[in-house]
Amino acid sequence: MLKTLGKNYIADIGIRNMLLGYRDADRGHILENIVFLELLRRGYKVYIGKFLDFEIDFVAETPKEKIYFQVCESLIDKNVFEREISPLKHIKDNHEKIILSGDKNFITSFEGIKIVNVVDFLLKF
Numbered sequence: 031m032l033k034t035l036g037k038n039y040i041a042d043i044g045i046r047n048m049l050l051g052y053r054d055a056d057r058g059h060i061l062e063n064i065v066f067l068e069l070l071r072r073g074y075k076v077y078i079g080k081f082l083d084f085e086i087d088f089v090a091e092t093p094k095e096k097i098y099f100q101v102c103e104s105l106i107d108k109n110v111f112e113r114e115i116s117p118l119k120h121i122k123d124n125h126e127k128i129i130l131s132g133d134k135n136f137i138t139s140f141e142g143i144k145i146v147n148v149v150d151f152l153l154k155f
Contacts, residue, residue: 057103057132058102058103061101061132062087065087065099065130065151065152068152069088069099074090074091077089082120084117086098086099086121096126097126098117098121098126098127099128100129101131101148104131104132104133105136106136114131118143119141128144128146129143129144129145130147131146132148133147
């Protein structure tokens with residue numbers, strides 16, 4: 031189990047389900063766990079970001095790039111969309127900002143922030 035800024039990420043979701051029981055309402059957290067492990071697999075150093083009062087799910091860095099990520103199950107709800115986009119809108123540097131969600135047919139960018147289906151992200155390398 032990996033722990034970052036008070037968050038725990040487990041290497042095997044099956045073990046997580048065994049320990050905590052399967053909870054259908056946790057799909058967003060499970061997606062976040064999967065993305066965390068995938069970023070590590072791709073060679074990024076991964077941090078939980080804090081900016082003002084906002085938390086950025088992941089700051090992924092290599093010597094050549096830095097990417098900010100938010101991860102959520104869906105952006106369809108207006109309140110969720112605002113909660114996920116707000117931290118990234120407030121970061122004024124030129125590094126890439128991406129929201130990964132389970133939505134298939136959603137907008138692909140908003141104010142320079144990319145919105146990508148999480149499955150498409152996981153299949154891309």
